[in-house]
Amino acid sequence: MTEGELNVFREGRIVAWADLHYTLVIDFLDAMNGATRRLTLPSGGSIDVAIPAGVREGQVIRLRGKGAPSRGEGPAGDALIELNIRLHRFFVLEGDDIRLELPVTLKEAVLGGRIKVPTPAGAVMMNVPRGSNTGTVLRLRRKGAPRKSGGHGDELVVLKVILPASPDHGLEELVSNWSPSTNDDLRREMLS
Incomplete structure (x- = not known):
């Protein structure tokens, strides 16, 4: 004091x-x-x-x-x-917006669907689009921090695709038998 x-x-x-x-x-x-x-x-x-x-x-x-x-x-x-x-374990304040890095399963990322997402005011349901990738940012409107001028900022949900912690033989078999329709060289720009 x-x-x-x-x-x-x-x-x-x-x-x-x-x-x-x-x-x-x-x-x-x-x-x-x-x-x-x-x-x-x-x-x-x-x-x-x-x-x-x-x-x-x-x-x-x-x-x-x-x-x-x-x-x-x-x-x-x-x-x-x-x-x-105090800092929060999951939420990060950015101006009036709140950023959340949200783990999603490979199945949720590939097929999309509705998932439960935490917000400071409680959990809400959100749609994950098909073919989402790690780093995809989804916006939950008016779920961020209260603004001085009234209303709320947004919650920015950053998807992070997480593979199973222990080996999943079904997934391994599926991927080994999978023939992608395109042969994108994801690292071409980095190596040239």
């Missing part, structure tokens, strides 16, 4: 004493969806902090009158709470 000494004098008396500065670490989903978190003060007390949806790293919340008491008749200072947001 640091104490900023802001003394305001009016007619020879101190009107306000000091704003107190705190740091509060919150989870990514609390920053996106809003929450109430309790901040324990160095004095042993605590205050509840209402975190609005869509706050960003370093944003400061001002709680009027929750700072240091004034000397005399003036009002107490304010509590200035700087927010630090």
Whole structure:
């Protein structure tokens, strides 16, 4: 805690004493969806902090009158709470959009279909197009971070095709008997 000494004098008396500065670490989903978190003060007390949806790293919340008491008749200072947001395991904030790298099976990538996808507000269903590849980006409109101007950004879902962890003899047999209709040299540009 640091104490900023802001003394305001009016007619020879101190009107306000000091704003107190705190740091509060919150989870990514609390920053996106809003929450109430309790901040324990160095004095042993605590205050509840209402975190609005869509706050960003370093944003400061001002709680009027929750700072240091004034000397005399003036009002107490304010509590200035700087927010630090923990990184999420899967979601990455990019402006108002959220990026998610989503593992999909080879079958889902080749044949397409509907799959369940996590968003900060809960899971939704999404269509994976046939023939999707690793790196394909699909957009879930208005499933990103809340915007200051209203509405939400998008969630950008980056597909990552994952083969089975253990050998799949059926898949191995299928691929060994498969004759592609084209003979694309995928590495030609890299080797020339």
